Amino acid sequence: MSESAPPAIRIRRLAKSFTLHNQGGVTLPVLRRLSLRVDAGECVVLTDPSGSGKSTLLRTIFGNYKPQGGEILVRHGDRLVDVVSAEPRQIMDLRRRTMWYVSQFLRVIPRVPAVAVVAEPLRALGVGRADAIERARAILGRLRIPERLWELSPVTFSGGEQQRVNVGRGFIAGHPILLLDEPTASLDAASRAIVVQLIREARESGTALLGTFHDADVRDMVATRVVSLAEAETEAA
Amino acid sequence: MTPMPMTQVPLLAVRGLTKRYGERVGCLDVGFDLWSGEVLGLVGESGSGKTSVLQCLAGRLEATAGCADFFQRDGTIVDILRLPEAPRRRLARTDWAMVQQNPRDGLRMGVTAGANVGERLMAVGERHYGRIRREALDWLGQVEIPQDRIDDLPGTFSGGMLQRLQIARCLVTRPRLVFMDEPTGALDVSVQARLLDLLRGLVADLGLSAIVVTHDLAVARLLAHRLLVMKDGEVIESGLTDQVLDDPQHPYTQLLVSSVLQP
Numbered sequence: 001m002s003e004s005a006p007p008a009i010r011i012r013r014l015a016k017s018f019t020l021h022n023q024g025g026v027t028l029p030v031l032r033r034l035s036l037r038v039d040a041g042e043c044v045v046l047t048d049p050s051g052s053g054k055s056t057l058l059r060t061i062f063g064n065y066k067p068q069g070g071e072i073l074v075r076h077g078d079r080l081v082d083v084v085s086a087e088p089r090q091i092m093d094l095r096r097r098t099m100w101y102v103s104q105f106l107r108v109i110p111r112v113p114a115v116a117v118v119a120e121p122l123r124a125l126g127v128g129r130a131d132a133i134e135r136a137r138a139i140l141g142r143l144r145i146p147e148r149l150w151e152l153s154p155v156t157f158s159g160g161e162q163q164r165v166n167v168g169r170g171f172i173a174g175h176p177i178l179l180l181d182e183p184t185a186s187l188d189a190a191s192r193a194i195v196v197q198l199i200r201e202a203r204e205s206g207t208a209l210l211g212t213f214h215d216a217d218v219r220d221m222v223a224t225r226v227v228s229l230a231e232a233e234t235e236a237a
Numbered sequence: 238m239t240p241m242p243m244t245q246v247p248l249l250a251v252r253g254l255t256k257r258y259g260e261r262v263g264c265l266d267v268g269f270d271l272w273s274g275e276v277l278g279l280v281g282e283s284g285s286g287k288t289s290v291l292q293c294l295a296g297r298l299e300a301t302a303g304c305a306d307f308f309q310r311d312g313t314i315v316d317i318l319r320l321p322e323a324p325r326r327r328l329a330r331t332d333w334a335m336v337q338q339n340p341r342d343g344l345r346m347g348v349t350a351g352a353n354v355g356e357r358l359m360a361v362g363e364r365h366y367g368r369i370r371r372e373a374l375d376w377l378g379q380v381e382i383p384q385d386r387i388d389d390l391p392g393t394f395s396g397g398m399l400q401r402l403q404i405a406r407c408l409v410t411r412p413r414l415v416f417m418d419e420p421t422g423a424l425d426v427s428v429q430a431r432l433l434d435l436l437r438g439l440v441a442d443l444g445l446s447a448i449v450v451t452h453d454l455a456v457a458r459l460l461a462h463r464l465l466v467m468k469d470g471e472v473i474e475s476g477l478t479d480q481v482l483d484d485p486q487h488p489y490t491q492l493l494v495s496s497v498l499q500p
Contacts, residue, residue: 021488022495063477065484088463088477089272109437109459110430123441 006075007037008177008208009061011232014070014084016053016060030056033070036210036232040176043199043209045223053229054212055104058179061210062101063091074099074177096124099177102170104185106162108155114165115140115150121173139168143194159186164195171198178202180211184218196221246308248273248414248446249294254303254318256289262470263289267303269465269475271414276440276447278461278478280454280493286470287450288418293318294448295335295416296325307332310413330360334407338419340399344391344406350377351387353406361410376405380435397428401435408439415440415447421456433459454497458482466490 119136247270256263264286
């Protein structure tokens with residue numbers, strides 16, 4: 001990657017607060033003038049205690065939360081898209097081709113089998129059904145989900161199994177940017193090691209990763225850089 | 238599932254859509270673009286104006302003001318609010334479909350399941366009996382109705398099957414724009430999930446554009462890419478579905494989202 005390549009994510013002066021209109025109109029400021037960049041091949045880990053706004057930052061980058069100001073420039077193919085001002089359909093395209101968010105909890109769709117849940121990001125990219133399902137089966141196997149569960153809806157899966165389905169879905173399509181919100185939180189040691197391996201492989205193939213990891217061991221194994229929100233809010237970008 | 242093309246012209250561009258019932262406002266100055274492959278959800282309480290918007294666009298109510306430019310297959314654009322009866326009927330037969338809340342309103346209860354699906358094909362010029370029957374059988378399969386029910390009258394079907402039959406009847410002609418009015422509203426919760434999943438799959442596989450009216454935010458989350466939130470006839474908030482539901486900005490949307498009962 002040449003030095004002139006723009007960062008995968010560049011955030012400047014991002015401000016995000018929540019106003020609770022039905023609870024006395026109280027406003028909770030969460031992010032104040034936050035600036036941060038993440039380059040391809042980096043895994044930047046946010047290290048603040050819980051409740052300090054790490055998930056809010058990840059969700060705001062993903063377009064799930066609506067910030068009050070600043071910009072979030074994301075490299076989308078050969079263009080830069082500002083998530084803060086983008087139209088919904090641009091964000092939909094960004095999510096399909098460039099950026100994926102692995103949340104802490106899988107939002108389960110009734111009746112859709114785990115293998116189809118994992119294959120969905122590939123299908124959205126136009127990959128054929130058979131090919132997408134084959135790749136989904138491969139990643140489910142790698143994540144140690146028992147094969148007898150693949151054709152079942154994850155509704156009845158354990159928390160750890162759901163989380164692994166979520167991770168499989170996040171890593172399957174090779175999105176150039178991955179936002180990881182505690183992807184190893186409810187996993188046993190063996191599963192955690194596999195997720196660490198997936199993150200390292202993604203990093204080595206040039207994916208830009210930004211995430212939070214409760215677990216100090218995992219953090220040390222995956223991070224190329226560690227940042228706190230407080231630093232990101234004072235630093236000039 | 239086909240990737241959504243980033244075309245430059247929206248399939249439907251609505252501006253200033255207003256419907257008055259005498260002094261009372263149905264909907265006021267509603268505007269949005271609907272792009273190819275997009276599913277737009279209209280949400281709000283009953284009386285918020287979402288059904289007025291849908292009915293005006295579908296040609297079932299006359300709009301008081303506004304325009305709605307529809308991008309036709311041949312590349313021309315027509316204002317569907319000002320379209321004479323004959324071309325509007327032609328569009329309703331070919332390019333549009335309407336999924337009614339009560340499937341009995343969208344089906345002909347006096348003819349068989351197969352005829353309900355085949356009829357729409359005949360309306361667009363198909364005359365070959367064998368092909369019509371094959372296509373009808375194929376669609377019954379797609380909406381998970383046992384194919385040996387093809388010669389049964391819809392009156393013998395359960396509510397969930399009726400709704401699936403209506404969907405087959407609507408989609409058999411490959412419309413480009415589908416209007417849906419509370420598509421799961423008349424169903425038991427146990428069959429809603431199955432229908433929603435089916436609709437999700439069909440909309441994605443066929444690359445349909447759709448406008449879905451629903452008061453059920455869970456339905457909106459599963460089906461719609463984008464939402465318009467309506468109150469007292471006006472759009473008070475709009476955006477990506479997950480953004481509107483997870484970080485609602487307007488006091489009314491916040492109230493709506495926080496009022497949903499969790500099972």
